[in-house]
Amino acid sequence: MQKNFLFVGVGGQGVLTASDIAAQVGIDLGLEAKKSEIHGFAQRGGVVESHVRWAPRVGSPTCEKGTVDVLVAFELLEAARWIEWLRPGGTVLVNDQKITPMSVSVGDAVYPDREALLKGLRARAGRVVVVDGLGLAEKAGTVRAVNTVVLGALSALLETPPEVWEEAIIRRVPPRYADINRAAFHMGRDAVVAPNR
Amino acid sequence: MKRLLSGNEAIALGAWEAGVRYATAYPGTPSTEVLENLAQYAGVRAEWAANEKVALDAAAGAAFGGARALAAMKHVGVNVAADSLMSLSYTGVRGGLVLVSADDPGAFSSQNEQDNRQYARFGKFPCLEPSDSEEARQFTRLAFDLSERFQCPVMVRSTTRLSHSKSPVEVEMPGEHRQQEPLPPFERHPDRYVIIPAVARRRHPEIEQRLLAIAEWGETAPLNRIEWGDRSLGIITCGMAYQHVRELFAGYSILKLGMVHPLPGRMIREFAAQVERLVVVEELDPVIEEQVRAMGIEVAAGKEFFPLCGEFTLEKVRQAALKAGLPVAPMPEQVEPLTEPVVPPRPPALCPGCPHRAFFYNLRRWRKQAVFSGDIGCYSMGFLPPFDAMDMLISMGASIGMAHGLKQAGAQEKVIAIIGDSTFFHAGLSPLASTVYNRGNIVVAVLDNRITAMTGGQQHPGTGITLQGEEGRRIEIAPVARAMGVEHIWEVDAWDVKEIGRALREAMAVEDGPSVVVVRGACVFTPYFQQRPVVAVDLETCTACGTCFRVGCPAILKSEVIDERANKPKATIDPLLCTGCTVCLQVCPVGAIYETG
Numbered sequence: 001m002q003k004n005f006l007f008v009g010v011g012g013q014g015v016l017t018a019s020d021i022a023a024q025v026g027i028d029l030g031l032e033a034k035k036s037e038i039h040g041f042a043q044r045g046g047v048v049e050s051h052v053r054w055a056p057r058v059g060s061p062t063c064e065k066g067t068v069d070v071l072v073a074f075e076l077l078e079a080a081r082w083i084e085w086l087r088p089g090g091t092v093l094v095n096d097q098k099i100t101p102m103s104v105s106v107g108d109a110v111y112p113d114r115e116a117l118l119k120g121l122r123a124r125a126g127r128v129v130v131v132d133g134l135g136l137a138e139k140a141g142t143v144r145a146v147n148t149v150v151l152g153a154l155s156a157l158l159e160t161p162p163e164v165w166e167e168a169i170i171r172r173v174p175p176r177y178a179d180i181n182r183a184a185f186h187m188g189r190d191a192v193v194a195p196n197r
Numbered sequence: 198m199k200r201l202l203s204g205n206e207a208i209a210l211g212a213w214e215a216g217v218r219y220a221t222a223y224p225g226t227p228s229t230e231v232l233e234n235l236a237q238y239a240g241v242r243a244e245w246a247a248n249e250k251v252a253l254d255a256a257a258g259a260a261f262g263g264a265r266a267l268a269a270m271k272h273v274g275v276n277v278a279a280d281s282l283m284s285l286s287y288t289g290v291r292g293g294l295v296l297v298s299a300d301d302p303g304a305f306s307s308q309n310e311q312d313n314r315q316y317a318r319f320g321k322f323p324c325l326e327p328s329d330s331e332e333a334r335q336f337t338r339l340a341f342d343l344s345e346r347f348q349c350p351v352m353v354r355s356t357t358r359l360s361h362s363k364s365p366v367e368v369e370m371p372g373e374h375r376q377q378e379p380l381p382p383f384e385r386h387p388d389r390y391v392i393i394p395a396v397a398r399r400r401h402p403e404i405e406q407r408l409l410a411i412a413e414w415g416e417t418a419p420l421n422r423i424e425w426g427d428r429s430l431g432i433i434t435c436g437m438a439y440q441h442v443r444e445l446f447a448g449y450s451i452l453k454l455g456m457v458h459p460l461p462g463r464m465i466r467e468f469a470a471q472v473e474r475l476v477v478v479e480e481l482d483p484v485i486e487e488q489v490r491a492m493g494i495e496v497a498a499g500k501e502f503f504p505l506c507g508e509f510t511l512e513k514v515r516q517a518a519l520k521a522g523l524p525v526a527p528m529p530e531q532v533e534p535l536t537e538p539v540v541p542p543r544p545p546a547l548c549p550g551c552p553h554r555a556f557f558y559n560l561r562r563w564r565k566q567a568v569f570s571g572d573i574g575c576y577s578m579g580f581l582p583p584f585d586a587m588d589m590l591i592s593m594g595a596s597i598g599m600a601h602g603l604k605q606a607g608a609q610e611k612v613i614a615i616i617g618d619s620t621f622f623h624a625g626l627s628p629l630a631s632t633v634y635n636r637g638n639i640v641v642a643v644l645d646n647r648i649t650a651m652t653g654g655q656q657h658p659g660t661g662i663t664l665q666g667e668e669g670r671r672i673e674i675a676p677v678a679r680a681m682g683v684e685h686i687w688e689v690d691a692w693d694v695k696e697i698g699r700a701l702r703e704a705m706a707v708e709d710g711p712s713v714v715v716v717r718g719a720c721v722f723t724p725y726f727q728q729r730p731v732v733a734v735d736l737e738t739c740t741a742c743g744t745c746f747r748v749g750c751p752a753i754l755k756s757e758v759i760d761e762r763a764n765k766p767k768a769t770i771d772p773l774l775c776t777g778c779t780v781c782l783q784v785c786p787v788g789a790i791y792e793t794g
Contacts, residue, residue: 059444109541
């Protein structure tokens with residue numbers, strides 16, 4: 001298997017942890033995996049990007065524009081910002097959350113309409129999957145599990161055994177949050193596998 | 198066991214495996230995690246130094262004593278340490294001395310894109326450049342051996358992409374606690390380690406000989422290797438560029454240089470002779486290409502195609518290769534960017550609760566009468582709207598010297614230097630001494646947030662806690678300024694808008710020497726920061742005047758409610774982001790913001 005993922009979002013959303021786990025899953029699946037991130041000012045509410053590549057042998061740690069199989073966006077606007085990295089026919093997995101950038105709150109720009117954004121994404125992607133990460137994480141027990149919900153959804157988009165993902169997540173989180181994260185993972189997964197249940 | 202490690206984690210692991218005894222650094226993106234990781238290993242003394250020169254000097258002392266020592270810094274940090282670095286090449290060392298230089302092609306978080314391989318040429322010492330985390334581990338280990346074998350400092354050069362990428366590394370974590378014996382008695386070698394002119398003149402030819410010997414070693418060392426493939430094209434490459442090349446030019450011949458200085462001349466000649474077309478693909482400066490050309494070897498494509506500026510990506514290298522007519526696959530088909538609706542930018546901003554906010558808000562009223570001389574830290578964001586309060590910024594600690602010089606040259610305006618606590622200890626002390634001594638007349642604002650914030654929260658002399666979590670000795674800024682002869686000093690609360698305003702007014706009025714205003718308030722990411730009940734907007738009272746938007750707080754948003762008279766949206770505050778710092782409450786002219794607690 002060979003897969004390119006691009007994880008994007010806003011500093012503080014857990015984007016880097018999620019991409020770390022996704023890279024580890026690649027290793028656990030017996031592939032080579034590399035991960036690369038840019039996070040300079042991210043703590044200060046800036047954009048975070050993290051590339052994850054799985055292949056039998058990976059060269060560059062970053063994807064090339066037009067080769068991303070799954071764009072994993074933790075925020076609606078960021079999905080739109082990074083859409084041109086997607087491979088034609090690729091999948092966008094987007095967490096249904098709006099985080100207002102300073103450019104909007106000071107009035108220099110307008111946060112686009114949600115439907116218009118999704119329409120723009122659908123016109124460009126093979127498939128757009130929207131997940132209510134915040135809502136499901138809250139239901140699982142903590143809003144901080146948004147990234148686990150997103151990973152659950154991602155696992156359902158790939159032909160990979162869910163146990164591998166679940167184990168990689170549990171290894172990474174503090175033991176007292178294991179159950180919450182397990183729940184969050186399955187909620188994210190179910191949101192893709194059985195969205196109407 | 199294979200584990201995913203970042204380049205910086207792997208460098209730390211390699212250093213530990215090599216038995217490093219002493220490691221030190223000043224934090225700087227993308228190098229910071231090298232020391233943070235080394236600090237976790239048993240048996241290593243790891244410290245933050247006040248600046249990069251102190252770090253290298255301290256590592257040098259350890260190496261003179263026979264210990265293996267490491268200093269880590271970002272590329273521009275090497276500029277600070279360069280004076281000692283050049284001497285160290287001449288003195289040589291006894292214990293292995295490794296300098297980790299983390300460069301920043303793309304200038305993701307730096308003031309320039311300087312290529313520190315040039316320092317290795319300049320200083321005549323070897324430079325190793327890994328291409329992934331496994332090599333980062335191996336090359337760092339090797340660097341210590343090389344340093345001892347040839348008795349010279351060795352640079353391990355990383356880049357942002359290597360330092361902050363994770364790739365699999367073979368880790369055998371023994372978990373044993375290494376006990377450090379005391380060093381053997383100091384061996385005196387003043388004929389080498391005291392680099393007076395007579396010694397320097399004698400050492401110089403020895404250094405030139407040493408460089409030739411190292412190049413000879415590199416001819417057969419496995420870190421330089423040829424991957425033979427189709428010989429119609431041969432590519433010489435190194436570092437992260439190798440990964441792009443390996444992927445894009447799969448099947449062709451590659452000469453991968455793990456030691457980028459000195460170069461293995463015979464190996465390069467043999468490689469060039471056996472390929473039809475020779476290409477050099479290296480990020481930033483044509484360090485290898487120029488030397489290959491100087492050897493009289495024809496280079497079919499180099500910097501005229503592969504960009505001199507910016508970070509290499511698969512896309513950039515492919516584009517350049519296509520332009521050069523080299524055999525790579527065409528650009529992948531791309532999805533069209535989203536232009537409708539317009540995607541607004543997401544610039545960085547001072548965090549909600551940030552102790553710099555009230556200070557910068559106050560600077561607005563000085564815009565017409567003062568020049569703002571800035572420095573490096575989170576407060577560099579004072580440059581951004583809505584503050585627009587930074588007129589010059591060049592390097593760590595430069596704010597004070599620039600302010601002093603501008604004033605001495607006859608500036609009509611007041612000049613205010615803006616510097617952080619960690620930066621003050623890094624390179625602010627000497628320019629303050631110089632200003633006091635020359636009776637300069639500037640205001641120095643030290644924004645003391647009790648942490649090195651921009652790099653993610655590292656300790657420094659002003660916090661008094663060491664890298665390994667011990668109680669050190671805390672140095673207070675105001676007493677230091679007083680001891681240095683500053684007569685006018687204010688210490689103010691970072692969240693008290695009026696108090697800061699008053700101190701600035703009084704400091705600006707001083708005519709007989711420099712004044713120092715210490716703005717004290719802990720960064721929101723430190724344990725000292727006190728979260729308070731959030732504040733909220735009373736929509737009845739709010740007149741949509743927009744004053745609170747000008748404090749530039751990410752928690753203050755435009756509400757859906759439009760004020761009829763102003764025909765503008767009233768403000769609202771996101772309770773999840775608000776920290777209760779009350780700066781917006783203090784500036785609201787109509788008292789529409791109230792504390793909820």
